[in-house]
Amino acid sequence: MIKDSVIALKGISSKLSSIDVDIRNRALLSIEKGLLDNIDYILSENRKDLDSSQGLNNSLYKRLILSRDKIETIISGIQEVRGLKDPLGQVQLKRELDSNLTLTRFSVPIGVIGVIFESRPDALVQISSLFIKSGNCGILKGGKEAIHTNRALFKVIRESLFTVSETLASSLELAESREDIKEILELDQYIDLMIPRGGNELVQYIKNNTKIPVMGHTDGICHLFMSKDGDIDMGLKLTLDSKCQYPAVCNAIETLLVEESIAKEFLPRVKTFLEDNKVELRGCDKTVEIIDINRATEVDWDTEYNDYILSIKIVSDLEDAISFINKHGSGHTDCIVTDNSESWDKFLMNVDSASVFLNASTRFADGNRYGFGAEVGISTNKIHSRGPVGLEGLTIYKYKLIGHGDIVADYASGKKCYSHKDIK
Amino acid sequence: MIKDSVIALKGISSKLSSIDVDIRNRALLSIEKGLLDNIDYILSENRKDLDSSQGLNNSLYKRLILSRDKIETIISGIQEVRGLKDPLGQVQLKRELDSNLTLTRFSVPIGVIGVIFESRPDALVQISSLFIKSGNCGILKGGKEAIHTNRALFKVIRESLFTVSETLASSLELAESREDIKEILELDQYIDLMIPRGGNELVQYIKNNTKIPVMGHTDGICHLFMSKDGDIDMGLKLTLDSKCQYPAVCNAIETLLVEESIAKEFLPRVKTFLEDNKVELRGCDKTVEIIDINRATEVDWDTEYNDYILSIKIVSDLEDAISFINKHGSGHTDCIVTDNSESWDKFLMNVDSASVFLNASTRFADGNRYGFGAEVGISTNKIHSRGPVGLEGLTIYKYKLIGHGDIVADYASGKKCYSHKDIK
The missing domain is CATH 3.40.605.10 (Aldehyde Dehydrogenase; Chain A, domain 1)
Structure with missing residues (x-):
């Protein structure tokens, strides 16, 4: 028994x-x-x-x-x-x-x-x-x-x-x-x-089937948002790493969001770059007007492919991107590519995910990479308290990662290695 | 809707x-x-x-x-x-x-x-x-x-x-x-x-009836353990405050544990002192051999009276007290009365409750008293994590309170007041 x-x-x-x-x-x-x-x-x-x-x-x-x-x-x-x-x-x-x-x-x-x-x-x-x-x-x-x-x-x-x-x-x-x-x-x-x-x-x-508290994540639907103020080359590099460095895992992206004003410049390069890497692309109505790829359906925005498939959605602006992520994401990890600090601040505060990244691959969201030695899992839960619950007990944390185009491939290949140095 | x-x-x-x-x-x-x-x-x-x-x-x-x-x-x-x-x-x-x-x-x-x-x-x-x-x-x-x-x-x-x-x-x-x-x-x-x-x-x-995480406490079954190395007068004072200062709340004690070797000295005084304060006492088999009170049944050890009732159990030693608390308590707040630092250390580490007190009334377990300004409730939950869960995510906290016979009545009456000064 x-x-x-x-x-x-x-x-x-x-x-x-x-x-x-x-x-x-x-x-x-x-x-x-x-x-x-x-x-x-x-x-x-x-x-x-x-x-x-x-x-x-x-x-x-x-x-x-x-x-x-x-x-x-x-x-x-x-x-x-x-x-x-x-x-x-x-x-x-x-x-x-x-x-x-x-x-x-x-x-x-x-x-x-x-x-x-x-x-x-x-x-x-x-x-x-x-x-x-x-x-x-x-x-x-x-x-x-x-x-x-x-x-x-x-x-x-x-x-x-x-x-x-x-x-x-x-x-x-x-x-x-x-x-x-x-x-x-x-x-x-x-x-x-x-x-x-x-x-x-x-x-x-x-x-x-249980009354025991459950800690786990149901989905890993992560986004990368290419904003109009972001570096296009960096956006391509981060999209590739976030999707292809290891697609079968929860911290790989499933959807690429592109700010409308740069879509015509950015999307043709995404198509070339990702199709070269064998990624199937599925686009929203506006996307397929710009590049010749399959049309995405509503189901795509809520799907964790865990595969070489990426859906692409054109959003009108930062607010639209944030709403989309909060609606379709799973609160796991989302990244913005931008050089605009105001946009970053807004994205960081308003995207309701455990890890929110600036200019860095979503694949960094991992216990080993965060310097935890190992992880028992990645939780998309939001609770944590015992004893008298005051203000602190009503808060939970969020991980902020500030990069400059950093990708996991560089670490996986041994080209770079982690320092894991605490800052006072 | x-x-x-x-x-x-x-x-x-x-x-x-x-x-x-x-x-x-x-x-x-x-x-x-x-x-x-x-x-x-x-x-x-x-x-x-x-x-x-x-x-x-x-x-x-x-x-x-x-x-x-x-x-x-x-x-x-x-x-x-x-x-x-x-x-x-x-x-x-x-x-x-x-x-x-x-x-x-x-x-x-x-x-x-x-x-x-x-x-x-x-x-x-x-x-x-x-x-x-x-x-x-x-x-x-x-x-x-x-x-x-x-x-x-x-x-x-x-x-x-x-x-x-x-x-x-x-x-x-x-x-x-x-x-x-x-x-x-x-x-x-x-x-x-x-x-x-x-x-x-x-x-x-x-x-x-829900899949939403629930934070709350199902019971407030708190204990005070009078150890052989504790001050008897302090034990009486703390028992009274823990039970009677406000019996209708979760941080009041329901069961008094008494170490066998001091039971004959302590229990008669408990009887006089608590009956003077209109508390009904219910004792284990050994207790009723020493003082003339009603006999407790197995149900008593798992009951939150929220009333002027106190069950009393004689335990053979510290280990016995800890096992009893972990079996019948609700993980809320438990106190030991002792001058023996080894016993305190063991009690603190092995009693699996949110708040574990040395020589202080269980009634201190409260957001206001802890200096949180107010509380939304007292949680007996033990979980809390989001994002990558490493070692830290596998731990939760415990409150340690070291007093010297301090009682809430003194604070409620205005005789003493909280300083709430953080220590570096």
């Missing part, structure tokens, strides 16, 4: 926040060592999954494949998490209510978190290492195509944890079946948060 | 974050003036509600009554919110990803929030002022007993806002019927958050 496991996790969760960061880091180190020592075993289990997944489509199959190199990359991901500052015990507010009566707010783990993730073996390790470092208990359910690999990885992780801390070893559980998920969704008394990763359909299913 | 109003709010919400704090503060000032100028009108509308609420129980009826004094207190509450620092645009993270590629995280409003609140007219004004200051759109539904008062207050608020900003005036809407609530709960596409205030039943109903 998965229920018994979850109840046990709940019991353990209150003990995790007092496990010293040195022990949590030693536990991560032990996992790194365990994985390194068990590469052959893990690869042989991965082979079983690959053998039974011959029917899988190419990109899914590729994500399932492990190799010695890939495992080493996964291990260096754990090292990175290990190197990060302790997220627990961070003082966020310290206030004297009266002399000798002091209030402090500090960070603690959330508790028990259920994660449902796609069939990529690196996900299990990444999530586990984030949970160990942040003191959260996890109930982990991976895609069924990776079942043998996940079992092997989980076995190695648990055994590695046991050598450091029995409590940490008991803080993670693996769930395997659809029935497990159904049971988990009923356990709102014991689980603090569900994180579904993967398709819109999965997220909607989870939201419709 | 309430749906049309909510869609309109969604449209307005993205504009609110760029309204300057000076304008938001001027809007609050205008509300203060509007209320002051309309006291007679508001009181006459309040009279209508009072006339049709003769059957209401005494404490509910009392909360419904407005007076000139009470309106002036409400106005000073708005002044306090006006005096607070702008919660928007606060930079939480600023990071150079590369030279000339800068990431900043800053606070923005949540968006459109639905609030369902009890029949106390001050709630409508308090919530409205918090929303105006924090740039959130609100759909407000008050208790039906206060319908005329709420309409009058809302009319004054909206007219006052109109003189300053049409956008702000359009950012709040009043809902009135049960049918409105049903419709609102369907609008997860437009509403970012629901905040139900009031009974457990209401909160459960909301959670069971």
